[in-house]
Amino acid sequence: MKNFCHAVALSLSLAVAPIAAASPTLTNFSDIWWTPSEAGSGYNVAQQADLMFLTFFVYGLNGQPVWYTAILVDQGAQSDGSTVFSGTLFQSSGSYFGGPYFASDFAVGQAGTATFRGTSTTTAVLTYSVNDVVVSKSIERQPLRSDNFTGSYVGGTSDITSACSLANRNGIVSEEHGNFTIAHVGSVMEIRSPGCTYTGSHSQLGQVSRFTGQYTCTNGGFGTISFFDLRVEPGGVSGRYTGNGSDCDFAGNIGLGRRK
Numbered sequence: 001m002k003n004f005c006h007a008v009a010l011s012l013s014l015a016v017a018p019i020a021a022a023s024p025t026l027t028n029f030s031d032i033w034w035t036p037s038e039a040g041s042g043y044n045v046a047q048q049a050d051l052m053f054l055t056f057f058v059y060g061l062n063g064q065p066v067w068y069t070a071i072l073v074d075q076g077a078q079s080d081g082s083t084v085f086s087g088t089l090f091q092s093s094g095s096y097f098g099g100p101y102f103a104s105d106f107a108v109g110q111a112g113t114a115t116f117r118g119t120s121t122t123t124a125v126l127t128y129s130v131n132d133v134v135v136s137k138s139i140e141r142q143p144l145r146s147d148n149f150t151g152s153y154v155g156g157t158s159d160i161t162s163a164c165s166l167a168n169r170n171g172i173v174s175e176e177h178g179n180f181t182i183a184h185v186g187s188v189m190e191i192r193s194p195g196c197t198y199t200g201s202h203s204q205l206g207q208v209s210r211f212t213g214q215y216t217c218t219n220g221g222f223g224t225i226s227f228f229d230l231r232v233e234p235g236g237v238s239g240r241y242t243g244n245g246s247d248c249d250f251a252g253n254i255g256l257g258r259r260k
Contacts, residue, residue, distance in 0.1 A: 029116070029124070030045055069089075089110070091108070147232050149237060155180060169247065195219065197215065199215075221246070226242055
């Protein structure tokens with residue numbers, strides 16, 4: 001892989017040069033992606049900032065595995081709200097894995113192009129061409145295990161209102177900081193913040209999760225909420241959310257550090 005990356009470094013630097021610095025709010029699509037009805041094939045996506053490296057596990061005309069990789073660069077915001085990465089598709093060959101490595105066996109060349117269009121944080125359309133054959137697949141993150149969010153945290157939420165019944169309430173920023181606790185058993189999940197309680201159902205979507213349910217707050221607020229792009233790691237929890245209260249919609253972010 002190191003040699004492969006060296007081999008395409010020049011073409012990559014030329015591709016990246018005109019692109020602006022990546023937005024810190026760009027969705028990270030790193031995961032295993034697949035079409036659920038097509039077991040045995042799929043795509044590994046590794047993303048750092050505005051750059052994607054893809055490996056394909058697909059098959060050729062003879063039904064045997066074929067090795068493709070792609071390096072894709074973020075193309076900026078799209079009018080339909082999707083996130084698009086596009087670039088070059090490569091095919092490489094090298095030494096037999098069960099024997100010694102010979103640098104002279106390694107060869108890499110452009111096989112076509114590829115475009116990854118993220119239609120949500122968990123779904124995408126991958127389009128690629130090889131020797132004038134164009135393939136388009138609707139793909140999604142592939143779950144392996146269900147994460148568990150149970151724990152004690154410190155952090156906060158921040159959101160902004162929209163679509164309010166009274167126009168002068170649009171654009172109000174609400175923030176909450178302090179100690180949070182999460183209880184998570186099976187698909188049932190509850191988040192308790194200093195002022196609100198969120199209860200609902202958890203679903204695993206590849207490396208990220210979704211938590212959808214209701215909330216009630218000590219100030220009398222209540223409504224529905226959906227946390228998405230949720231990630232839990234040794235350091236804590238991060239994600240985004242949208243919701244609806246009695247007179248406004250809202251959208252925001254959550255970030256929690258795990259307490260020792």
